[in-house]
Amino acid sequence: MLKRVFTSMGAILSGQALTFLGNLLLVPLFLSHWSTTTYGEWMALSAVIAYLNAADLGVNAAAGNKMVAAYARGDLRTFQSVQGSAIAFYVVLAGAVTVLCGVACLTLPIGAWRGIKSISAAAAAWIAWILASRTVWQMPIAQLASVYRSTGNLAATQWIVNGQAVLLIAVTALVVMRGGSVVQVAACSVLPSACAACGAWCLLRCEHRELIPSLRRGTRSEFLDLIRPSLLFGVMILAIAVSVQGPVVAVSAILGGSAVALLVTTRSLTFLLRQGLGMVTAAVWPELTRLDASGSESALRAGHRLMVIGSVVMSCAFAGALWWEGAEVFQVWTRGRILPDSTLMRAFLASLILQTPWVASAAFTTASNRHRNLAWCWIGASAMNMTGCVLLLGKVGLLAVPLSAMLGESAMCYHFVVRDTCRALGEQYGRFARRLWPGVLLIATAALAMGCLGHKVAAGPALLRWLETGTLTTIAAACTGWVVLGIADRRAVTAHLGRRFPALHWRIA
Numbered sequence: 001m002l003k004r005v006f007t008s009m010g011a012i013l014s015g016q017a018l019t020f021l022g023n024l025l026l027v028p029l030f031l032s033h034w035s036t037t038t039y040g041e042w043m044a045l046s047a048v049i050a051y052l053n054a055a056d057l058g059v060n061a062a063a064g065n066k067m068v069a070a071y072a073r074g075d076l077r078t079f080q081s082v083q084g085s086a087i088a089f090y091v092v093l094a095g096a097v098t099v100l101c102g103v104a105c106l107t108l109p110i111g112a113w114r115g116i117k118s119i120s121a122a123a124a125a126w127i128a129w130i131l132a133s134r135t136v137w138q139m140p141i142a143q144l145a146s147v148y149r150s151t152g153n154l155a156a157t158q159w160i161v162n163g164q165a166v167l168l169i170a171v172t173a174l175v176v177m178r179g180g181s182v183v184q185v186a187a188c189s190v191l192p193s194a195c196a197a198c199g200a201w202c203l204l205r206c207e208h209r210e211l212i213p214s215l216r217r218g219t220r221s222e223f224l225d226l227i228r229p230s231l232l233f234g235v236m237i238l239a240i241a242v243s244v245q246g247p248v249v250a251v252s253a254i255l256g257g258s259a260v261a262l263l264v265t266t267r268s269l270t271f272l273l274r275q276g277l278g279m280v281t282a283a284v285w286p287e288l289t290r291l292d293a294s295g296s297e298s299a300l301r302a303g304h305r306l307m308v309i310g311s312v313v314m315s316c317a318f319a320g321a322l323w324w325e326g327a328e329v330f331q332v333w334t335r336g337r338i339l340p341d342s343t344l345m346r347a348f349l350a351s352l353i354l355q356t357p358w359v360a361s362a363a364f365t366t367a368s369n370r371h372r373n374l375a376w377c378w379i380g381a382s383a384m385n386m387t388g389c390v391l392l393l394g395k396v397g398l399l400a401v402p403l404s405a406m407l408g409e410s411a412m413c414y415h416f417v418v419r420d421t422c423r424a425l426g427e428q429y430g431r432f433a434r435r436l437w438p439g440v441l442l443i444a445t446a447a448l449a450m451g452c453l454g455h456k457v458a459a460g461p462a463l464l465r466w467l468e469t470g471t472l473t474t475i476a477a478a479c480t481g482w483v484v485l486g487i488a489d490r491r492a493v494t495a496h497l498g499r500r501f502p503a504l505h506w507r508i509a
Helices: 002-033 036-056 059-073 076-107 121-145 154-177 182-188 190-207 220-254 257-270 272-293 297-334 342-366 372-412 416-425 429-457 462-484 487-500 502-508
Strands: none
Touching (some): 002 154, 036 121, 036 182, 220 372, 257 297, 257 372, 272 297, 297 416, 342 372, 342 429, 372 416, 429 462
């Protein structure tokens, strides 16, 4: 299991690195062959079309959970029925959106609405239709590639996605370097999606012929069973969008563009760890679904405790280092163009630490399609977050954003989400909470204290000093987290590490 998790994490991390490097290389390439205005209008059209990703409605996540569970139980008939229903939904959706977008692009002034001037109206309409069609047809392709996720090989699914991303970068760069127009770039972007679909289909024919999707296997009853968890996933997607983009809109309207730059940059730096934890969650997700399908409640309870405390250790170690070194890191990262606000950064770090337990705990209910309470808690917290931002921005400035987030989550998530997971796993919530929250306080205090010591005694260049402080906070958080874990969990970890590394068993014990 751990081997699959680490392999999946490696594939996901590689995908993120490839996307980052691709964007890093394409931006100067675009600007060297297109005018700044043309590039900006291309990005504006792409951003608008990206909203069509919300048309997924969470069907992929809900169907993915049911397919993983069915495959783990050896129930091939249910697997094929769920798969066929999801594929049928996506094919119908993609066909309808393609036709509707085509009609809209022919009859509506898409370019004029977005203020497009450098790109002609006809070209803007073609670009919008091509990109919209590619976006919606990517959904059944993703469902096809996710079959490997169901079989326990999430890394294969991720590498199909990675290959598609690399091919898209290469095709785009080739067309731009050969003097291609914006319409040609949009048209050629369809090729990587088609290659990914063909590649996934051929691989399945060679390795898992019985798992090739068929529209005929879908059923109306199975689709109706998918609707409820799918819509709840859609609610969660909406809640995340409100939490992330809502404060930016409010700050822009009330405090202006310079405040937005400080907010987004500070939040991006402090939430780097969230991306790392999200990668871990994505890798562990199919394994949690398999354990739930096999009825391994004791393993799930142990995994829940380890994952929550482990996530807290990671967040406190990161926050402990950035709490003291963050201002300097911020100045180096922005090259001094934006002055750091240490108080704002520390408020975001406190929000990160308090958010980590319930976000880690929520992975266990989402992996088993038991996320109804989570979805409504999340949307409630997002609504309170936005309300607090609007009311407090004029009084406390940008501090309103992390303070409102903590207020909303404390009211809706800290208690209710963790309690819901404990009930789903048969865990005694009272005993778990009495260990969790004092443990969070102890781990955070140890990390912050060691971070303060490291900040004072660290020597050398900036990067070396940051690493020294980060090492100290990691050691402090890990040791304190080991103490916070229960005796049974410590013995389980020790036994597992002893089996994996026999030579170190006596040292670990």
